[in-house]
Amino acid sequence: MTSPSLPGGAAATPATGASVPAAGASVPAAAGSVPAAAGSVPAAGASVPAVRLAGIHKAFPVHGGDPTVALQDISLDVAQTEFVSLIGPSGCGKSTLLRVVGDLITPSAGIVEVNGKPASQARLDRDYGMVFQAPVLFDWRTVEANVRLPLEIIKTSGTEQRKRVQEKLDLVGLSDFMRHYPHQLSGGMQQRVAIARALVFEPALLLMDEPFGALDEMTRERLNGEVLKIWARTGTTVLFVTHSIPEAVFLSTRVVVMSPRPGRISDIVDIDLPQPRNEETRESDRYFELVTQVREALRAQHGGGASAARTRAEGAIG
């Protein structure tokens, strides 16, 4: 079921061919309910990986010392409409990797492509939406104006702007709050606004950096369900960074386990839970087996006797 990380090109994806192509193969129930991604996905469709990482290295220079290697020889392919989580202890480079995909950090070496284009081009073409750990909303704009922001930048027409903003706020269930200011909303609601904003120009790829990390467990579980519903309805590919093992297993089609110093992929776990997933999924035996599998993959990173990674993995909720 699990395959250890294999650097280099397509071999990095699980060796079994069955789970590589259109994610519909490993997620049968979703195939009918996951429509083709709208907007910027090229006509080549499922044959072009949504994200391709090959040999990514990233080192940060350090004053008077050896550079910190945040990422070492990372290779990973994410197929269209997959939901891939990156999980690992602090310092494993998962947030750095996400930002490399988003062209917010330039790798020291390696190739990163989004939908067949270099990541820098994908950023200029606005092929992805990003949700950060903090909602990063603008205090001075209402909820509606915040969600509208990306459309203003890409200069969509006024009528189209209004239509899309309404749609996305409906999607996250906040259309009653259009005229509110961010400070009037709870943390969970602010994050939902941030998600609506990330989706408003209907990107093919969604990058999420621990978006629910600052929220309480109940809100987090509820928002997990929301994200899955949105994923099913929009057919967006999602790359999701998290600290939480249950969250990673519940949401993903694959969980990529990373280890620190230097940051690298140590394991990839296929999640074969059926779609659509719901509260019952969280109570199923298979779910617990997979959570255990991921936890053990995290523990295995430092081999016997290493307490730091293990306690961190256990400290991560689950």
Added chain:
Amino acid sequence: MTGAAGSYQTPARRRPFAGLVDGLRHHLPAIIVFLVVIAAWELIAGSSGRRIIPPPSSIAGAIVRESDLLWKSAMATFTEAIGGLIIGTLVGLAVGFATARWAVARDILLPVAIGASTIPLIAVAPIVNNWFGVLNPLSKMMMAALLVFFPIVINVTRGLVEVQPAQLELMRSYASTPTEVLRKVRVPNMLPFLFTALKVATTLAFIGAIVGEYFGGSSTVIGRIVLTSMSSGSFDLAWAGIIIGAMGAIASYVVVVIAERILIPWNTAVRAGGP
């Protein structure tokens, strides 16, 4: 999706005057203390017969007696102060934008601004009066502008430069141009800083105008009235002038507060009450 359990209020589009009425109610104790002080002042000053700090009643009398003169002088002084406020703010904004945009401008202009702010106004006053003409209101406006400039430029620069890095990262993910970042992020971020500076600047503008008047000017300005009536012993008129001057400064402060609530309603609602 059920309504979230999170705390939220109805939209904060409160009318600015609603806030003022609430503020008045909130400040009732202070108002009462103020009135008690006035009453005590009346009793003590009246009975001890001292002339230098006349009782409120004789000050009120002076205001009524010389209402024409005081009105004309108040208008003249207020014009100087407000004119100086406008000039100082415009120049401060221009320099603030320049120093935020170009590091070179920052290196040149900021030290000059800091240096200028340390020169005592009293030393500069005769020079400014000479330069622009002692009877010309512009000389007093320039005094006011000199005092207004520094807090404005510092706050505008801060507001434009000190933006949350996460917001800049967000804009980068949208491949925005620096101009878009300026318009959509930096300028709105700067507005609360600007209003804070304006609140300080209105008071400084009045100080600048009146101190300028002390060093020479037409006779129908507050500063000269205070000066001449002090030296001729009519302290009630002098105090009338001082109080009118103070009221002008307070009134413009209140105007800035109201303008802030109209223009940046999100800001005053965020901060837990208070100016």
